[in-house]
Amino acid sequence: MKVIAFGASTSSTSINKALATYAANLIEGADVEVLDLTQFDVPMFSEDKEKEIGQAEGAKMFLTAIHQADALVISFAEHNGHHPAAYKNLFDWATRIEREVFKGIPAIYLATSPGPGGASNVLAAAANSAPYFGGNVKATISVPSFYDNFDLEAGSLRNAELAEQIQTAVKQL
Template sequence: MKLLAFAATNSSQSINKALVTYAAQLIDVDVEVLDLNDYEMPIYSSDRENESGIPQLAKDLFEKIGNADALAISFAEHNGSYTAAFKNVFDWISRFERSLYQNKPMVLLAASPEPGGAKNVLAAAVASTPHFAGEVKASLSIANFYDNFDMENGELTDLAIKQELQKVMKSLKAE
């Protein structure tokens, strides 16, 4: 099984990238961790699309998704919603293919240093993913991230959260 994992943010210090990278290692599969910065494109507008077409980077990411057997995405929350970086990539891909997740089983995660745990963006992602041909197998929000994750060693320190995350990730292999 090939798992494509990424954080839905362009932050170089992303706790969501730390989380999804850690989570991907919890199951025995072939993992590719993407950096959304490698898919930076102009801000979507219909004028830009009409003038220049769809950027090759949008097509490249769509192909990466297609070549994976499953996806794990960890969402950063900006003002209660998706990051601008993720939304832009999402908008570009959905312009040429509404079924952008290509019927892949998915785990959706979110982390926040605050008590809310990025639950708003996670709820939005869980609700919208099926409309874009994604099969949400499980989701998990981790609040107070720095209290529960050792950034230096790249691992969860809270055993109960670790066990829940292992269960969430194993849902990708349960068929």
């Protein structure tokens, strides 16, 4: 099974990328590819820019990567209660090429933040909008207080209850 995982963030120290990587690597026998969203450079979306350049190459590359997957593990970062601008911009370009970006590929949606909210606002928004974009979300999990619950050095969850929730979720893929 080919699993594409990514954190919906362009931070070089993304805690969401760490969480997505952890979860994807729990899938037995999976061939895991972790995307770095900085690989998919796109200009700020506008209809004027789209008329000028057509389809953004970075968005085409993103869609190609997504469509190679048998399963997706995405962890959503939250900036002021919303998707980070860089992810939203890439996603907007991708939907202009193909509205059903996720093509019904089974997915686990995660989110985390340093605070107690665990990026739950953006996780809910992503899960609620997923059906409009071909999303096939099997489970959603918010991990609050990332640095209290995740050991970055070991690359694993310290919190046994959250670890069990993620283990159960990835079995649905």
